[in-house]
Amino acid sequence: MLEIRNLHAEIDGKKIINGLSLTVNDGEIAAIMGPNGSGKSTLSYVISGREGYTVTDGEILLDGANLLEMDASVRAAKGVFLAFQYPLEIPGVTTMTFLKACMNAQRKARGEAEFSTPDFMKRVRAGAEKLGVPQDMLRRALNVGFSGGEKKRMEVLQMSLLEPTFAILDETDSGLDIDALRIVADGVNALRDPKRSFLVITHYQRLLDYIVPDTVHVMSKGRIVKTGGKELALELEANGYRDFVGEAA
Amino acid sequence: MNARSAPPQTSAEAKIAADYVGARLSLPGGHAVADLRDAAFDAFMAAGFPTRRVEAWHYTDLKRAMSEALPIASPPSATSILAQGARLASLCPRMEDVDSLRVVLVDGHFIPALSDVVRLPQGVALHSLADALAHGDAALIEALAAPGLGQGDAALALNTAFMQGGFVLDIAAGVDVVHPIEVVSLSSSVAAQAIYGRSLVRLGAGARLTLVEAEACDNGSIEQRNCALVCQIADDATLEHVFVPAELSQGSTHVAHLLASLQSRASFNSFTLARGGGLVRRQVFLRFDGDHSKAQLAGANLLKGRDHCDTTLIVQHVAPHCESREYFKSVLDEEATGVYQGKVIVAPGAQKTDGAMKSHAILLSDGATMNNKPELEIFADDVVCGHGATVSQLDEDQLFYAQARGLPKHDAEAMLLEAFVDESADRIENEAIRAHVIALMGGWLAARRRA
Numbered sequence: 001m002l003e004i005r006n007l008h009a010e011i012d013g014k015k016i017i018n019g020l021s022l023t024v025n026d027g028e029i030a031a032i033m034g035p036n037g038s039g040k041s042t043l044s045y046v047i048s049g050r051e052g053y054t055v056t057d058g059e060i061l062l063d064g065a066n067l068l069e070m071d072a073s074v075r076a077a078k079g080v081f082l083a084f085q086y087p088l089e090i091p092g093v094t095t096m097t098f099l100k101a102c103m104n105a106q107r108k109a110r111g112e113a114e115f116s117t118p119d120f121m122k123r124v125r126a127g128a129e130k131l132g133v134p135q136d137m138l139r140r141a142l143n144v145g146f147s148g149g150e151k152k153r154m155e156v157l158q159m160s161l162l163e164p165t166f167a168i169l170d171e172t173d174s175g176l177d178i179d180a181l182r183i184v185a186d187g188v189n190a191l192r193d194p195k196r197s198f199l200v201i202t203h204y205q206r207l208l209d210y211i212v213p214d215t216v217h218v219m220s221k222g223r224i225v226k227t228g229g230k231e232l233a234l235e236l237e238a239n240g241y242r243d244f245v246g247e248a249a
Numbered sequence: 250m251n252a253r254s255a256p257p258q259t260s261a262e263a264k265i266a267a268d269y270v271g272a273r274l275s276l277p278g279g280h281a282v283a284d285l286r287d288a289a290f291d292a293f294m295a296a297g298f299p300t301r302r303v304e305a306w307h308y309t310d311l312k313r314a315m316s317e318a319l320p321i322a323s324p325p326s327a328t329s330i331l332a333q334g335a336r337l338a339s340l341c342p343r344m345e346d347v348d349s350l351r352v353v354l355v356d357g358h359f360i361p362a363l364s365d366v367v368r369l370p371q372g373v374a375l376h377s378l379a380d381a382l383a384h385g386d387a388a389l390i391e392a393l394a395a396p397g398l399g400q401g402d403a404a405l406a407l408n409t410a411f412m413q414g415g416f417v418l419d420i421a422a423g424v425d426v427v428h429p430i431e432v433v434s435l436s437s438s439v440a441a442q443a444i445y446g447r448s449l450v451r452l453g454a455g456a457r458l459t460l461v462e463a464e465a466c467d468n469g470s471i472e473q474r475n476c477a478l479v480c481q482i483a484d485d486a487t488l489e490h491v492f493v494p495a496e497l498s499q500g501s502t503h504v505a506h507l508l509a510s511l512q513s514r515a516s517f518n519s520f521t522l523a524r525g526g527g528l529v530r531r532q533v534f535l536r537f538d539g540d541h542s543k544a545q546l547a548g549a550n551l552l553k554g555r556d557h558c559d560t561t562l563i564v565q566h567v568a569p570h571c572e573s574r575e576y577f578k579s580v581l582d583e584e585a586t587g588v589y590q591g592k593v594i595v596a597p598g599a600q601k602t603d604g605a606m607k608s609h610a611i612l613l614s615d616g617a618t619m620n621n622k623p624e625l626e627i628f629a630d631d632v633v634c635g636h637g638a639t640v641s642q643l644d645e646d647q648l649f650y651a652q653a654r655g656l657p658k659h660d661a662e663a664m665l666l667e668a669f670v671d672e673s674a675d676r677i678e679n680e681a682i683r684a685h686v687i688a689l690m691g692g693w694l695a696a697r698r699r700a
Contacts, residue, residue: 052645105657
């Protein structure tokens with residue numbers, strides 16, 4: 001379970017998160033929607049531990065543990081996963097090398113035995129096959145020259161291999177056509193689990209047709225201004241954010 | 250000899266003048282070599298050690314670094330040679346999967362007893378510099394002097410004046426030397442010393458050779474190395490060259506000259522891995538004398554502490570239809586300073602020259618400095634020449650991406666740095682030697698990660 005209590009965060013002295021509280025229960029898919037500049041991406045960075053953001057007040061607990069005391073890699077080992085809106089290209093590092101380094105670093109941090117190479121290969125091959133990721137992509141430098149859809153699929157593959165307990169999908173729909181969106185959504189849905197929760201950040205309702213949320217939260221000016229069920233997303237699609245943004249002012 | 254009477258400017262220069270007078274008669278070579286030395290010595294004394302006022306030395310003040318001139322290393326004694334032989338294997342282990350023929354130098358002097366001389370194949374002749382000078386013809390002396398390469402450079406003139414030690418390696422026409430030749434340089438002395446070596450490698454027409462120069466140094470003493478390698482590559486010959494200078498102690502100076510000339514359809518591929526250690530000046534003077542030849546000068550500089558590493562290249566396209574590539578990657582940490590100066594000169598007749606030069610650096614600390622100065626001087630009108638230079642930091646987005654996937658920050662940095670520098674080694678053709686160089690770079694990065 002993720003609990004965010006009265007979170008205040010800023011970057012370069014500019015306040016972005018402004019007293020945000022949010023709880024995502026185990027097995028829950030929570031969606032956060034909001035207009036540009038409402039602080040959605042900042043929230044994903046603050047939860048996952050990006051440097052440069054200062055939390056001035058509040059707390060973020062994952063299964064009771066205070067994430068704010070941990071650096072990004074420790075949070076990842078603890079179970080936090082951020083699927084990037086724009087996955088980074090890492091020239092010179094093959095996808096396989098990257099995956100192995102990350103998986104084993106997390107296992108090491110948790111005091112688990114590292115995967116042997118054959119064991120690792122077996123897992124990656126199986127995971128890739130499920131998501132329709134061609135084997136030759138795994139031998140190429142991570143995300144270098146991948147299409148938008150391939151990059152997002154690679155994010156989902158990483159998520160499936162790292163088995164997080166709390167995954168954030170930051171604008172996963174951006175840059176995807178309908179077919180790619182369906183593949184990515186299917187991949188995410190396959191990972192639904194009573195012990196795994198998701199925070200899906202999106203501008204548009206469209207993604208939520210494919211990844212159906214349990215709860216929908218509207219974010220504006222760094223706080224949650226409205227919470228509802230999945231029908232709230234449809235309401236937003238019809239009427240825009242106008243009605244809710246006013247409430248935060 | 251007028252210049253010799255000019256007042257020396259620094260005590261180091263005065264010491265060198267006195268050393269030269271004392272050593273002049275005992276330095277190897279006959280009259281012709283003595284004349285060459287005298288002329289070079291005069292040129293050195295007239296100029297003195299280069300300072301920042303000399304344009305080619307703008308970023309490296311050798312005069313300041315040479316606050317004193319250390320005593321010149323004498324040829325090692327028989328006891329010393331035995332002692333070096335005993336520690337050779339541990340100090341400079343053989344490269345994995347590379348069955349090389351070793352040429353061992355101790356304090357710059359070629360030691361046949363420690364070298365694989367009996368394994369040298371037919372068509373390969375190896376002599377000490379002293380022997381070669383004693384028996385050599387005018388052509389050999391001219392080759393060693395490498396006329397037109399590095400002319401006017403005072404540090405090279407100093408090397409010419411004092412050159413001793415070193416070797417002459419001749420590969421006969423048409424000979425393909427299957428085993429790489431690995432020149433291993435050791436220092437025997439714990440006392441501070443100066444080493445002036447000059448070696449010559451000549452490839453006959455159509456010959457092929459892979460040459461590795463590996464320097465080892467473990468005694469923590471201060472050294473002043475001023476060594477030159479001259480490479481003459483005849484028509485259709487191919488030379489691959491990898492140079493890994495020693496990491497000398499702080500306070501040391503290391504000037505490593507490479508003078509290369511290529512005839513027609515020849516190929517030269519040289520890679521330098523510099524891991525700092527005092528002041529390092531790598532200078533390459535290369536000239537295309539024949540058409541349709543190719544040369545690549547590449548390297549990686551891994552620097553930390555107060556390392557100062559200067560890579561200065563002058564590539565002269567005299568003949569038409571030649572291709573030159575320069576490709577360098579630098580990683581600078583702490584207070585290190587890096588210099589890249591590359592000058593490609595295309596003479597009026599060198600039409601259809603194809604030149605590309607790149608230098609990329611990553612700074613890991615606020616105290617680190619990189620000076621990039623690519624230059625093109627083009628006097629022909631039908632050429633393709635370009636250059637690019639960048640100085641940046643590790644990409645924060647990439648770092649966060651790797652951290653968010655579970656890699657601790659230092660590991661994430663090491664992974665990105667490894668990818669950055671390893672790419673330069675892709676230019677080494679010999680796979681096993683490339684793996685060896687990549688392992689050395691990995692060792693540097695791992696040491697940094699542990700620090």
